[in-house]
Amino acid sequence: MYTVTFARMKTLMSSPLSAPVRVVVAVALLGAPAAVHAQSVIYRVPVTGVVELGMAPFIERSIEEAAAQGMAAVILDMDTPGGRVDAAERIADAISDAGVPVYTLVNRRAFSAGALIALSSQRIYMRPGSVIGAATPIDGSGETAPEKIVSAMRSQMRALAEARGLDPLIAEAMVDPDIEIEGIDEAGKLLTLTTEEAVRVGYATEVEDLPALLALLGMEGAQVVTSEVNWAESVVRFFSNPIVAPFLLTLGFLGLIVEIKTAGFGLAGIAGLLSLSLFFGSHLVVGLAGWEDLIVFGVGLILVVVEAFVIPGFGLFGILGALGIFGGLYMSLMGTLPTTADFTRAGLVMTTTVLLIVVSAWVLIRSLPGSSRLAKSGIFLLQRTDRAIGYESAEPRRDLVGVLGKAITDLRPSGTGLFGDERIDVVSESEWITEGTPIRIISAEGYRHIVRPVTEKSSAQA
Numbered sequence: 001m002y003t004v005t006f007a008r009m010k011t012l013m014s015s016p017l018s019a020p021v022r023v024v025v026a027v028a029l030l031g032a033p034a035a036v037h038a039q040s041v042i043y044r045v046p047v048t049g050v051v052e053l054g055m056a057p058f059i060e061r062s063i064e065e066a067a068a069q070g071m072a073a074v075i076l077d078m079d080t081p082g083g084r085v086d087a088a089e090r091i092a093d094a095i096s097d098a099g100v101p102v103y104t105l106v107n108r109r110a111f112s113a114g115a116l117i118a119l120s121s122q123r124i125y126m127r128p129g130s131v132i133g134a135a136t137p138i139d140g141s142g143e144t145a146p147e148k149i150v151s152a153m154r155s156q157m158r159a160l161a162e163a164r165g166l167d168p169l170i171a172e173a174m175v176d177p178d179i180e181i182e183g184i185d186e187a188g189k190l191l192t193l194t195t196e197e198a199v200r201v202g203y204a205t206e207v208e209d210l211p212a213l214l215a216l217l218g219m220e221g222a223q224v225v226t227s228e229v230n231w232a233e234s235v236v237r238f239f240s241n242p243i244v245a246p247f248l249l250t251l252g253f254l255g256l257i258v259e260i261k262t263a264g265f266g267l268a269g270i271a272g273l274l275s276l277s278l279f280f281g282s283h284l285v286v287g288l289a290g291w292e293d294l295i296v297f298g299v300g301l302i303l304v305v306v307e308a309f310v311i312p313g314f315g316l317f318g319i320l321g322a323l324g325i326f327g328g329l330y331m332s333l334m335g336t337l338p339t340t341a342d343f344t345r346a347g348l349v350m351t352t353t354v355l356l357i358v359v360s361a362w363v364l365i366r367s368l369p370g371s372s373r374l375a376k377s378g379i380f381l382l383q384r385t386d387r388a389i390g391y392e393s394a395e396p397r398r399d400l401v402g403v404l405g406k407a408i409t410d411l412r413p414s415g416t417g418l419f420g421d422e423r424i425d426v427v428s429e430s431e432w433i434t435e436g437t438p439i440r441i442i443s444a445e446g447y448r449h450i451v452r453p454v455t456e457k458s459s460a461q462a
Contacts, residue, residue: 042219043074043100044210044226051083051113053286053335054237056090062227067099072219074102075210076121082112085137085145085153086335090287092120092160105213106130106204111192112137115174116153119160124204125213126195132204133192135174143340150175170201239282242333242345246352249329252276253357254364280332289332296331300324326350397444400424404454407437417441417451426451 043066045059059076066074095102095117104110104118105125110132118124118132126132137145137153144150154175161171173179173191180187184201198204207213214220229237238244255272280297283289303321311317333346405419413428417439426439426449433439438454 040219040222041069041071042214042222042224043071044224045074045076046226047076047078047080047114047117049080051080051087051091051117053084053087053090053288054233054240055083056087056094056287057236057285058227058229058233059091060094061230061233063094063098063100063102065227071100071225072222073217074098074100075213076102076104076117077210078104078106078110078114078118079108080111080114081109082114082135084335085113085116085149086287088113088116089156091117092156095120096163103213103217105207105210106132106195111135116157116160119157119164119166119171122164124198125207125216126198126204127209128195128206130195131192132198133174134190136177136190137175145340166203167201170203236282236285239278240286240288242349245279245283245333245349246356248275248279249349249353250356250360252279253353254360257361283332288335293328293332295328296324297328300326300328329353397449400441400444400449403441405439405441405451407433407435407439407451410435411439411451417449424449428452 043062045062047055047059063074102121103123103125104121105127106118107127108130110118110124110130111134113135115132115135124132135153135157137149154172157171157175158168161168169179169181170184170191170193173181173185175190177188177190179185179191181191184197185191193201193203195204195206199206205216207216210224211220214222214224239248252272252275255268255270255275259266259269259272280289280294284291284294300321300323303317303324305321307315307318307321330346330350333349334342338346400419403419405417405424407415407426408418408423409415411417411426411428411433413430413432415426415428415433417424417426419441424441425447426441429442429450429452431453433451433453439451440454441449442452443450
């Protein structure tokens with residue numbers, strides 16, 4: 001093909017056509033092999049394991065790449081037990097809006113959310129011995145999800161079947177066990193179709209394997225490229241994991257707390273903001289969080305800062321701020337169609353975060369005050385007031401030792417004495433001293449000034 005193209009170009013350049021026309025035609029000839037080459041490529045996208053929110057960005061990106069590169073088709077190689085309904089709906093939307101034909105090869109199983117994804121593609125192909133159906137959503141305990149979620153799933157399946165020209169009642173029977181289809185499904189049982197049954201009702205076409213599917217599509221010999229999860233999608237899946245999320249939140253809050261307690265803006269604040277950004281960013285990408293959750297969290301954080309720096313004490317702003325922060329974080333863990341498992345998982349993440357913050361704060365208070373670097377930052381005070389080395393609550397007044405004055409209150413044993421024009425709190429050395437008695441300071445230890453009554457004998461000795 002390329003030899004023929006270059007021969008044509010040689011003939012073209014020696015033709016009597018004008019220069020601009022020759023350039024345009026040359027570009028077209030050069031582009032022709034590339035177009036033919038792109039059209040001979042099939043993008044295989046594996047849909048294996050549980051359908052979760054991290055899978056949605058991967059499939060969306062794969063379909064967009066296939067359309068951008070002008071590939072012939074996308075084939076979803078599917079073997080899944082199902083998963084999240086909201087993730088399946090997001091994938092189904094991407095397939096419906098795809099700029100390239102998308103087909104599904106059921107390579108053993110397409111249950112629940114997998115059935116919805118398969119039904120959104122242009123055509124379903126199934127290997128012998130495969131099954132599709134059983135699409136009723138369930139919660140984390142294995143029970144049927146609330147009617148709101150079941151109804152949404154049933155309507156979505158019906159709409160997809162109608163769009164593909166398939167019997168919508170069969171799609172609904174995969175979700176609703178109360179639907180009966182004579183000769184296919186009994187009342188009280190969810191519909192699950194084998195390969196033979198799916199072929200009989202017109203829902204699928206049987207193929208032996210992927211090469212047989214390509215031959216059936218008229219693309220025999222086409223190059224098959226398998227899409228793989230890239231590093232960015234791996235990072236997003238990692239940081240949105242329920243096990244990693246509490247550590248991100250803990251590091252984020254501890255960093256902000258340390259930054260608030262110190263002057264300027266340093267590494268603690270950067271680490272805190274980066275951790276919270278990774279948490280919300282990853283949850284936004286996978287679809288767990290929405291911008292409204294981030295706004296609620298931000299408003300709560302602002303209210304707490306106002307309470308801390310503008311309004312003294314802890315009142316309405318502090319309470320509303322704490323509720324906003326907690327609510328924003330909790331909602332960002334739920335998704336669009338939360339189940340009982342989602343509520344439980346969100347609660348565990350929040351509880352773990354609180355425990356980690358408390359334990360980390362305790363460890364910081366116990367072990368880090370000895371750090372000279374932290375002492376310079378002003379977080380901890382390294383000066384000790386240990387009894388073993390002695391400490392003083394105020395600067396000693398050595399100049400008062402020996403000064404004469406008089407008690408202006410009864411000393412029982414403490415009271416007040418007047419020394420010149422200065423009133424000083426004093427303590428009697430041993431006995432009670434009545435008001436008006438002349439006294440002398442015999443010891444000054446910080447705020448503690450010990451006095452002794454002045455008699456004629458002691459005055460003569462002094």
